[in-house]
Amino acid sequence: MSYCAKCQFEECFEGGKQSANPNCPMQDAELLQKTQEEFMKDENRDFYGNTLKIRHDFGGLCRMDETIAFCKYNNFKKIGLAYCAGMAKEAKIVDEILTEQGFEVISAVCKLGSFEPEHISDCGEYLKTPDKHGKIPDRIQIVCDPIGQALVVNKENVEFNIVVGLCVGHDSLFMKYADAMSTVLVAKDQPLKHNPTAALYYHANHKKMKKAKWDK
Numbered sequence: 063m064s065y066c067a068k069c070q071f072e073e074c075f076e077g078g079k080q081s082a083n084p085n086c087p088m089q090d091a092e093l094l095q096k097t098q099e100e101f102m103k104d105e106n107r108d109f110y111g112n113t114l115k116i117r118h119d120f121g122g123l124c125r126m127d128e129t130i131a132f133c134k135y136n137n138f139k140k141i142g143l144a145y146c147a148g149m150a151k152e153a154k155i156v157d158e159i160l161t162e163q164g165f166e167v168i169s170a171v172c173k174l175g176s177f178e179p180e181h182i183s184d185c186g187e188y189l190k191t192p193d194k195h196g197k198i199p200d201r202i203q204i205v206c207d208p209i210g211q212a213l214v215v216n217k218e219n220v221e222f223n224i225v226v227g228l229c230v231g232h233d234s235l236f237m238k239y240a241d242a243m244s245t246v247l248v249a250k251d252q253p254l255k256h257n258p259t260a261a262l263y264y265h266a267n268h269k270k271m272k273k274a275k276w277d278k
Contacts, residue, residue, distance in 0.1 A: 109243070112136055126156070129224060129247060130163050138222045142215030143169040144208070144236050146227035146250055153226050156247065160224075170214040172228060175207035182207070208232040212239035227256070 064087050073081045079088045087093060101110055112135040116123070120131055133141060141160055145153035153169065160167050180186030182205065192198050208228060215223055216239070223244035225233055237244045254260045 109136065125247060126159065129245060130160070132245075133165065133222055134163075136222070138165070140166045140168065140218065140220045142218070142220035142223035142240070142242065142244075143167050144211040144215065144223060144225050144228060144240075144244075145169065145171060146206075146229065146232075147171050147173045148252075149227035149248065149250065152248060156224065156226060168215050168218040168220050170211040172206040172208065172211060172232065173204050174214065175210040176204055177207055179203055179205050206232050208236040209239050212236050212241075216241045 063085055065085050066087070069083060069086070071081065071083060073083075073086070074088060079094065081088045083089075100106060112132060115135060116128060116131050120128070123131060143153060143157060143160070145156075150171070153171075157167050157169055175182070178186070179189050189203055190198065206229065212235075220242050223236075223240050223242050225236065225244055225246045226248045227250035228236055229250060233246065248256055249258050250256060251258045251261075
């Protein structure tokens, strides 16, 4: 089993593939050999190589610029844009930026199927019960359609997909059904203004606060 997040040694950063930790993936020579073989396949070699070139040539780019550079390094022409309806403004900006950079953008909003819950799930009745605020929807609910988004961009034979703000799980389904590789440009986090890492930093500071001794 691998517990990299708990490791305090990080020998993997030093090279040599040696570690005293029995749970270190570097102890598994067969896994490392398989990994190397997969990277060197035609379908992966240039794709991954271009990520290294971007880090070398343009280290420190913002995520949007890094995505553009990556698409250009791979000579992608047609890009899929799968986005949340709640981030339509941001998606429009991304569309404009990519178009200005010479890409053809095929965009797909999450509500594109206009499905009600019972059409594509067994949660129709559940969603008619009071929510945590005691409210019951007073109008038809249209739910998200990540599989449909994937099928739309697949139909247009896009070469790469950019995900903007899809909900947790919806992004998973989109990437499961998308034919082309995908990247997440925006991870939706409404309370934290779409900056999920803020919760991680708060967690660390909160632990320090709990351990602090308050002397009057």
